[in-house]
Amino acid sequence: AQKVTQAQTEISVVEKEDVTLDCVYETRDTTYYLFWYKQPPSGELVFLIRRNSFDEQNEISGRYSWNFQKSTSSFNFTITASQVVDSAVYFCALSVLLDYKLSFGAGTTVTVRA
Amino acid sequence: GAGVSQTPSNKVTEKGKYVELRCDPISGHTALYWYRQSLGQGPEFLIYFQGTGAADDSGLPNDRFFAVRPEGSVSTLKIQRTERGDSAVYLCASSFGLAGVNEQFFGPGTRLTVL
Numbered sequence: 001a002q003k004v005t006q007a008q009t010e011i012s013v014v015e016k017e018d019v020t021l022d023c024v025y026e027t028r029d030t031t032y033y034l035f036w037y038k039q040p041p042s043g044e045l046v047f048l049i050r051r052n053s054f055d056e057q058n059e060i061s062g063r064y065s066w067n068f069q070k071s072t073s074s075f076n077f078t079i080t081a082s083q084v085v086d087s088a089v090y091f092c093a094l095s096v097l098l099d100y101k102l103s104f105g106a107g108t109t110v111t112v113r114a
Numbered sequence: 115g116a117g118v119s120q121t122p123s124n125k126v127t128e129k130g131k132y133v134e135l136r137c138d139p140i141s142g143h144t145a146l147y148w149y150r151q152s153l154g155q156g157p158e159f160l161i162y163f164q165g166t167g168a169a170d171d172s173g174l175p176n177d178r179f180f181a182v183r184p185e186g187s188v189s190t191l192k193i194q195r196t197e198r199g200d201s202a203v204y205l206c207a208s209s210f211g212l213a214g215v216n217e218q219f220f221g222p223g224t225r226l227t228v229l
Contacts, residue, residue, distance in 0.1 A: 004156075033215060045157070045205065045220035052215075091156050095215075100145065101170070102218060104156030 006105035019079045023092030031097040034075045040088040082112045118221035135191040139208030149205040196228045
């Protein structure tokens with residue numbers, strides 16, 4: 001069984017501060033996929049990023065970056081120079097090859113204050 | 115292009131009633147998923163379709179829940195004899211290609227309230 005833990009329940013920052021969201025996962029599978037989704041107040045889950053277990057290269061995409069470390073089973077996500085529009089609940093999720101369902105963490109609520 | 119759509123957006127019903135929730139996936143997406151999200155929690159898997167068949171319904175909580183996808187596109191989640199504990203947001207998602215690999219695109223959800 002897969003498990004995703006997001007230890008941070010809520011984070012509140014002032015605009016332009018960086019925000020790092022923690023995600024720890026558990027799986028026995030060697031091939032797996034990690035995702036971050038954003039759920040704004042409107043309620044619709046929006047896909048942000050995906051990494052597979054074979055690629056630990058960390059990347060930056062605009063104001064988003066992620067740090068994938070298999071040694072610690074972590075997949076942390078950073079928003080640089082946060083904006084009010086970044087206020088949302090962020091979910092980390094995991095799927096494994098041939099087991100299509102996403103296992104979600106409990107989510108971290110990010111509030112960016114102007 | 116159009117995203118995943120779900121109807122109704124809100125559904126209020128009384129305990130014991132039957133409800134149907136509809137999902138219209140992104141055109142061309144062969145995989146369709148239903149999840150349930152309770153307040154303050156992440157979505158939980160209910161059922162997965164590949165084409166017309168339910169490939170995995172292990173997440174359905176009990177036999178009051180049933181889902182169909184007769185033509186491999188639109189899906190309907192059916193709940194019989196609703197209970198107050200069924201109140202939640204029901205999310206539908208679809209994806210293209212190999213299930214579990216590609217990102218799932220979610221609809222806006224149906225908020226079900228059982229009085």
